[in-house]
Amino acid sequence: MPPRKGWAAVYCRLSKEDEDKAAAESESIRNQRALLLDWAATHGYHVYKVYTDEDYSGIDRARPGFNAMLNDARQGKFEVILAKTQSRFTRDMELVERYLHGLFPEWGVRFIAVLDHVDTCDPAGKKARQINGLINEWYLEDLSGNVRAVLDHKRHSGCYIASFALYGYRKNPADHNRLVIDPPAAAVVRRIFALYAQGAGAGKIAQTLNAEAIPPPSVYRAAQSGQPAAKPTLWSKATVRRILSNSTYVGDMEQGRVRKLNYKSKKTIRLPRDEWIIVPGTHEGIISRRRFAAVQKQLAARSRAAHGETQHPLAGLVRCGMCGGKMELTGSGPRRYYRCCTAAKSRAACPGQPYLSMHDIEKLVQSKLQTYTPQPLTYALVNALIQTIIVSPPENDQRTIKIIWRF
Numbered sequence: 001m002p003p004r005k006g007w008a009a010v011y012c013r014l015s016k017e018d019e020d021k022a023a024a025e026s027e028s029i030r031n032q033r034a035l036l037l038d039w040a041a042t043h044g045y046h047v048y049k050v051y052t053d054e055d056y057s058g059i060d061r062a063r064p065g066f067n068a069m070l071n072d073a074r075q076g077k078f079e080v081i082l083a084k085t086q087s088r089f090t091r092d093m094e095l096v097e098r099y100l101h102g103l104f105p106e107w108g109v110r111f112i113a114v115l116d117h118v119d120t121c122d123p124a125g126k127k128a129r130q131i132n133g134l135i136n137e138w139y140l141e142d143l144s145g146n147v148r149a150v151l152d153h154k155r156h157s158g159c160y161i162a163s164f165a166l167y168g169y170r171k172n173p174a175d176h177n178r179l180v181i182d183p184p185a186a187a188v189v190r191r192i193f194a195l196y197a198q199g200a201g202a203g204k205i206a207q208t209l210n211a212e213a214i215p216p217p218s219v220y221r222a223a224q225s226g227q228p229a230a231k232p233t234l235w236s237k238a239t240v241r242r243i244l245s246n247s248t249y250v251g252d253m254e255q256g257r258v259r260k261l262n263y264k265s266k267k268t269i270r271l272p273r274d275e276w277i278i279v280p281g282t283h284e285g286i287i288s289r290r291r292f293a294a295v296q297k298q299l300a301a302r303s304r305a306a307h308g309e310t311q312h313p314l315a316g317l318v319r320c321g322m323c324g325g326k327m328e329l330t331g332s333g334p335r336r337y338y339r340c341c342t343a344a345k346s347r348a349a350c351p352g353q354p355y356l357s358m359h360d361i362e363k364l365v366q367s368k369l370q371t372y373t374p375q376p377l378t379y380a381l382v383n384a385l386i387q388t389i390i391v392s393p394p395e396n397d398q399r400t401i402k403i404i405w406r407f
Contacts, residue, residue: 003079003108008045009069010036011083013053029054036082039114048078058091059137066090070099073109086113086132093137096130155255158279162255166248167217168286170224179248179283186286188214192243193287196295201302202244203344206235210346234345244299247278250292251285254278313379314361314389321392321400323350329358338391353393356401364401365389 012032033050040047049072051065061067066089073081081104083089089111090096100111100120111120116132154161159177168189172178188209195205209216215223216235222228248254256277258268318327318338325342336358343352365386366377375381388404 003073003076004048005079006044006046007048007078008040008080008082009048009072009078010040010050011052011065011069011081011089012036012050013056013058013063013066013083013088015055015057032084032088035084036114040082045080045082048072058087058089061092061095073104073107076107079108080110080112083111083113085116086118089113091137093130096132152256152277155253155277156279158253158282160253160255160282164221166246167220167243168249169283179253181284181286185217185220189243189249189286192240193249193291193295196240196244196298197291202237202240205240206237207345209235209240210349234342234349236341236345241299244295247292249285249287250289251283252278252280253282312358313377313382314365315379317382317386318356318361318389318391320350320353321390321402322353325350327356327391330355331358334359353391356391356399361389361391361401365403368403 010033012029014028014032029052033052037047037050049069051069053063053065056063056066069081072078081089086096090099104111104120112118118132151161154177160166160171160179161177165171165179165182168182168186169179170182172180192205192209195208196202200208214235216233216239218233243249246254254276256271256275258270260268312329315329316326319325320327320340320342323340323342325340327338328341328344329336330339331337337355338358338361339355340350340352342350362377365382369375369377369381369385385406386403387406390402390404392400392402
């Protein structure tokens with residue numbers, strides 16, 4: 001569809017890395033909007049829509065206003081996109097090439113950055129746009145390195161830098177880089193350590209807390225801030241284990257467990273323990289050092305026992321047809337079964353279904369795989385061919401097991 005002649009889109013963006021953000025965000029967005037609307041009127045364009053992204057980096061590809069504008073551009077709703085500068089549109093060199101020099105010409109869309117004098121109708125300006133793109137990307141790369149260095153310095157100084165306080169604590173009102181005990185949540189943390197020390201596993205502890213309707217960390221935090229929880233959440237084995245293994249609970253500031261892959265990616269990588277930043281004695285502990293050390297020995301012993309088992313070929317693939325949650329392998333020896341993880345945590349969240357024999361589901365999957373390959377059941381083979389296995393409860397003595405293939 002050819003673009004509508006005489007119509008323009010206005011794009012405004014403001015992000016946390018901007019140096020001029022000392023003023024209110026809305027004021028800076030208003031300034032961009034006023035500049036671009038005035039330019040459009042002066043040059044005889046009707047404005048189709050003003051698209052805005054506030055508190056989004058120029059490297060972020062998930063900006064809602066940005067993506068809505070691109071979708072409308074693809075549908076031909078305007079012929080010109082106006083931005084204050086090229087960096088307002090993007091600081092990602094790959095997006096400069098994809099849109100300014102690739103898709104926009106195909107869609108018949110012209111891009112103009114008013115203050116940069118960037119205009120994709122000027123073929124001679126392509127190299128200048130590419131240089132601008134590189135400079136913008138270098139700026140973000142340097143900024144990312146500087147921010148990381150500052151944050152690491154604060155971590156090494158024992159400052160707490162996360163947005164939200166660790167469960168069991170709250171931020172000191174007088175200094176948000178320091179932690180003070182939050183009594184109600186701290187009581188739950190003490191109970192978790194006590195239950196584990198008495199022999200209860202992380203899964204059993206999660207089940208107990210869910211049965212007593214004790215809100216998990218994310219729900220508790222939302223309630224404390226007066227915000228509704230994003231969705232119903234339960235205590236899980238992983239949440240309990242994270243609490244049991246965090247030395248912040250003895251009064252040592254433990255941070256830097258993970259790190260972003262790079263400034264362009266949201267993916268994080270888990271760092272080895274010798275690279276974590278732990279500063280001793282920065283705040284009051286909830287758990288005694290003696291109890292914490294004893295629990296770490298228990299965790300290590302259970303971990304060694306668990307890792308001694310070979311990973312089952314269907315691990316992570318089986319899901320409950322009632323709630324959509326994962327089904328985990330339980331039991332030992334010949335009596336091993338799959339059960340719904342959600343139902344194991346809380347019957348209120350999922351009523352559960354009869355356990356499924358590991359032998360029965362192995363036999364079914366093996367027979368289905370014979371259509372594609374005679375190879376025996378292995379973890380690599382199953383994960384290459386199968387996306388999900390959905391298990392439904394029995395009806396009339398028949399159980400439906402649906403395999404979702406990857407092709």
